[in-house]
Amino acid sequence: VEAALKDGPLKGKHVLVTSGPTHEPIDPVRYIANRSSGAQGTAIARALSALGAEVTFVTGPADVPPPEGVHVVKVQSALEMLDAVENALPADAGVFAAAVADWRVASASDSKIKKDGKGSLPVLEFSENPDILKMVSQMGKGRPALVVGFAAETDDVIANATTKRKRKGCDWIVANDVSPDTGIMGGAENAVTLISEDGAEDWPRMSKDEVARALAARIAAALEK
Ligand code: CTP
Numbered sequence: 001v002e003a004a005l006k007d008g009p010l011k012g013k014h015v016l017v018t019s020g021p022t023h024e025p026i027d028p029v030r031y032i033a034n035r036s037s038g039a040q041g042t043a044i045a046r047a048l049s050a051l052g053a054e055v056t057f058v059t060g061p062a063d064v065p066p067p068e069g070v071h072v073v074k075v076q077s078a079l080e081m082l083d084a085v086e087n088a089l090p091a092d093a094g095v096f097a098a099a100v101a102d103w104r105v106a107s108a109s110d111s112k113i114k115k116d117g118k119g120s121l122p123v124l125e126f127s128e129n130p131d132i133l134k135m136v137s138q139m140g141k142g143r144p145a146l147v148v149g150f151a152a153e154t155d156d157v158i159a160n161a162t163t164k165r166k167r168k169g170c171d172w173i174v175a176n177d178v179s180p181d182t183g184i185m186g187g188a189e190n191a192v193t194l195i196s197e198d199g200a201e202d203w204p205r206m207s208k209d210e211v212a213r214a215l216a217a218r219i220a221a222a223l224e225k
């Protein structure tokens with residue numbers, strides 16, 4: 001693809017990016033999902049590509065279109081996303097920006113669930129979805145040299161994200177406060193803290209595109225080492 005021919009600090013590097021929500025089917029017409037526009041993940045994929053990376057962009061059903069010049073793999077559910085990620089490896093770096101649904105409906109119905117006219121309510125049973133970021137972070141051979149996760153939190157952002165980084169085994173966590181009063185969810189701006197083994201670094205509030213460019217530059221610097 002054209003990105004592979006582009007010059008830049010990430011030329012010759014393959015970077016995998018997950019983005020968007022996942023949709024977990026209940027029946028052929030209904031699903032449960034996480035709230036995610038896919039804007040930040042899309043901006044990151046675009047910024048990595050602009051630095052010359054070959055990008056595989058694994059995306060759930062997002063509101064924004066995928067960037068040009070990247071290899072797009074469209075998925076619906078978390079299980080499909082895991083499959084696509086496994087197929088995309090090996091990669092030099094992985095950025096896991098997707099808002100993966102933590103649970104799927106244990107046995108989705110093949111036919112539309114109908115009201116019975118007597119007010120009976122359906123009961124849904126759930127299964128936990130695989131943790132894609134954790135799986136990639138903890139794979140031995142073939143692990144990307146740099147694994148970056150996200151943590152969208154509403155409370156104790158830094159503490160929760162720091163714990164999350166250790167629990168999952170990723171190198172960096174991009175943490176953000178998604179409390180409704182921040183206006184970040186669904187908005188054009190983001191205020192993130194980059195958490196690594198060196199500690200927590202607060203970045204100023206800026207556009208999602210600027211966050212993406214700053215992160216891509218950091219990734220390029222890390223891979224050069
Ligand atoms: N993630 C993933 N697969 C999952 C769940 C999460 O790859 N099944 C990734 C996300 O893409 C993100 C990171 O893990 O990069 C953190 O997601 P988050 O939902 O904040 O963490 P969880 O471990 O699911 O914890 P919780 O939702 O309980 O806070």
Ligand code: CA
Pocket residue numbers: 100101102
């Ligand atoms: Ca989660």
